Amino acid sequence: MLDDKLLIWKFNRGSINALSRIYEKYRNDLLRLAATLLNDIGDAEDIVQDVFIGFAQSAGRFQLTGSLKGYLATCVANRARNRNIEAHRRKTDRLNGNDPVTSNLEKPDKRLMNGEELRQLNNAMAQLPYEQREAITLHLYGGMKFREIGVLQKVSIKTTQSRYRCGLDRLRSILNSKVQK
């Protein structure tokens, strides 16, 4: 926490080294968080890059009130939720017979070598309701407390804890059934 405060202090005074250290420190957790929430590695990379660009643009006036990891994780979660809503809307449009707007551009380079373990976990996570998935990933990858997740999801702390526990139980049963097969 103190380390983060010092990094932010240096970052606000234009230190590239501080920005680099923040990026290296939280990149992996944020990528795992985004990849689990979106179940798409390319989208996860885009979102993490956007979050860090937004963060870099706030240099000189960034004020940290809670934990830096929590702040960045919340940014990723918000963007992931928006992207999921967008994807759902596109899917509904397609089902309604409207022509989807597709891009001819290829996805950016895949910089994540998507391991088997991550793929399995993402597939299992995709079967959970979004709120449960969000509660699990924000707590485990974002390092956020249930109270903070509750504020983000606009529910009570009890509901967040219950979502977390139910999600883990369901995840365990999905992963175990796959192992047994």
Next chain:
Amino acid sequence: MRPTEDIEKRIKNVNIVIDSESNKRVFSNILQAFEKSTAKDLAPTDQPNIWRMIFRNPLTKLAAAAMIIVAISFFTVHQDPGEQADTTIVSKVTKSPAEMQATLSLSISYRRGGIEAVDRQCQKAIEMLGPRPAEITIQQILTEFNGT
């Protein structure tokens, strides 16, 4: 180990491997945004931020107010040297408030009753304040009054 802890550990330990080349490219994009932002912050157009900083702290606010007062008083004292030269000339004619009062009083007396009235007033002043050196005459006082 409890099953909950087991699954938590499993989720936490999922590895993510990042290609260093594209990672560098992503970081350079972030760096570009950072440099743009810091360059903007240092631009002269953002000078009002200094005022915001001053007014945020009561101590700096007080210091700034004191500085302004000192600057204004310094400016008014040294504003017009020409006027100051004039005041020195005036001080040569009228040396003290007592002298100014005396000449004014004599002038009023002269206008009312001529040279006799001035003489009477001088006699009265001598009676009140005691004798004066004999060499000072009314003519001398009037000469001093006229400035010639």
